[in-house]
Amino acid sequence: MNAWPIILGMAVVTYVPRVAGLWLRARVPPFWQRFLRFVPIAVFAALAIPALPGGRGEAEVRILAGVLASAVSWRFRKLWLGIAVGMVAYWGLR
Amino acid sequence: MALLLSRDFVRGFRTVIPLWLGFVPFSLAYAMTARGAGLGVLETQLLSALVFAGGAQFSAVGLFAVGASGVEIVLTTLLLNVRHLLYGLSLSQRLLLTGPEKWVAAHLLTDEAYGVVLAEPHPSFAYLMGAGLSVFVPWNLFTLVGALLGQGVPDPAGLGVDFVFPLAFLALLAPMLRGGVEVGVAMLSGSIAVGGSQVLPGGVALLLAGVVGSFVGACCTAERPERSNPTEPEAS
Numbered sequence: 001m002n003a004w005p006i007i008l009g010m011a012v013v014t015y016v017p018r019v020a021g022l023w024l025r026a027r028v029p030p031f032w033q034r035f036l037r038f039v040p041i042a043v044f045a046a047l048a049i050p051a052l053p054g055g056r057g058e059a060e061v062r063i064l065a066g067v068l069a070s071a072v073s074w075r076f077r078k079l080w081l082g083i084a085v086g087m088v089a090y091w092g093l094r
Numbered sequence: 095m096a097l098l099l100s101r102d103f104v105r106g107f108r109t110v111i112p113l114w115l116g117f118v119p120f121s122l123a124y125a126m127t128a129r130g131a132g133l134g135v136l137e138t139q140l141l142s143a144l145v146f147a148g149g150a151q152f153s154a155v156g157l158f159a160v161g162a163s164g165v166e167i168v169l170t171t172l173l174l175n176v177r178h179l180l181y182g183l184s185l186s187q188r189l190l191l192t193g194p195e196k197w198v199a200a201h202l203l204t205d206e207a208y209g210v211v212l213a214e215p216h217p218s219f220a221y222l223m224g225a226g227l228s229v230f231v232p233w234n235l236f237t238l239v240g241a242l243l244g245q246g247v248p249d250p251a252g253l254g255v256d257f258v259f260p261l262a263f264l265a266l267l268a269p270m271l272r273g274g275v276e277v278g279v280a281m282l283s284g285s286i287a288v289g290g291s292q293v294l295p296g297g298v299a300l301l302l303a304g305v306v307g308s309f310v311g312a313c314c315t316a317e318r319p320e321r322s323n324p325t326e327p328e329a330s
Contacts, residue, residue: 003137003158009168010154011144014175019200021182022191028180034312036177040149041270042283042307043174046300047153048263049284050291054256062257066264074268080119082265083258090257 058094065089097220106224109210114232117148117206121233123258124152125240130256131159135241142237146201146230149266150174156259157300166298173304181208188217195219202226275314283307 028036052066053059065086073082097103121142128138133155141151150171157167181203189211191199199222207225211217271277283303290299 003133006154006164006167007137007140007144009164010141010150010171013168013172014145014147014150014178015200017172017176017179018182018203019197021179021184021203022186022196022200024179024183025186028183031312031316033180034315035308036180038276038279038308038311039173039177039304041267041276041279042311043153043170043300043304044149044263044267044270045280045284045307046287046303047156048260048267050288051156051260052264062260065257066261069261070264070268073265074271077269078115079117079262079265080115082268083119083123083261086261086265087254087258090254090261094254 061090061093064093097223100220102218102220103224106210106214106221106226107228108224109214110206110225110228113206113210113229117229118232118236120148120152120262121236122240122243123262124148124155125237126244127152127256127259128155128158129241129244131155133158135238138241138244139234139237142234145171146233147171147175147178147204148233152259152262153300166301169301170304173301178203181205184208185211185217185222188212189219189222191219199223199226202230204229275311278314279307279311282310 048066052062054062068089069082069086072085073079076082125138125142128141128151129135133141141154145151145154153170153174154167157170182200185203185208199219202223203226206229207222210225211222214221267280271280283306286303286306287299290302294302
């Protein structure tokens, strides 16, 4: 698949909301403000959960490491720490 | 040039430096995953330079890997990045920018830059540019490092590099789960994604999970008119 048109499309749909927000002097209705607040939660969960078990029979180890990483990230609010703990746990347990 | 030397620019740039620890590993992981998904070094780099949105870049790479269509990838990107509209709307209330400044500033509007500018009592265009470039420069530099490293790793899957992908999203997600509705939305969207991917193409299942989850979340929070808070540090 040629990735170039997709990359350009992604660039356009990212830049347009960024620039539109700076130009518009409008207010987003409260319902849609809340909708937008939930978008990262919904999308990140939809990306993470199906990919968590993996396809090489390591589901238990990966889920355990994922839970540990989530707990660390939730507690300390540091993305890098969550990823580091998760990878170390995964390498240690597999 | 005067802008790059101004005190506000340097202050904005410096304020973001502690956050580098947060997103530098993320950009490395993104670039290595992108190479693993079959993107070239140039394509991996163009995504960081032209799109410049970590979550969307990572999602796109995951979608590339499962063979999603271009339309699905672009729609997912739109859904993930439409929150930037809020950043712009909110900044334009606080910071007067000239026309040309708006066109330039827009490209550098990330979660980190927005959060830092919002926390600054007297933001200026120079401060915004300093904060923005303090994300853009390391993000692109370490994309290049990761893209070149990713090429040299003989069997990325054997090292478990594919595990970084769900791990990064879990680590991004966890701090956002501050209440029952947030946890419920995450579980609902995760279930829709798992179930939907059995019968639908991966990109469509993801879009469906994103839209339904966000809609249910918005409906369930109607009782408490909470102000949207996009300042939460997404990658720090």
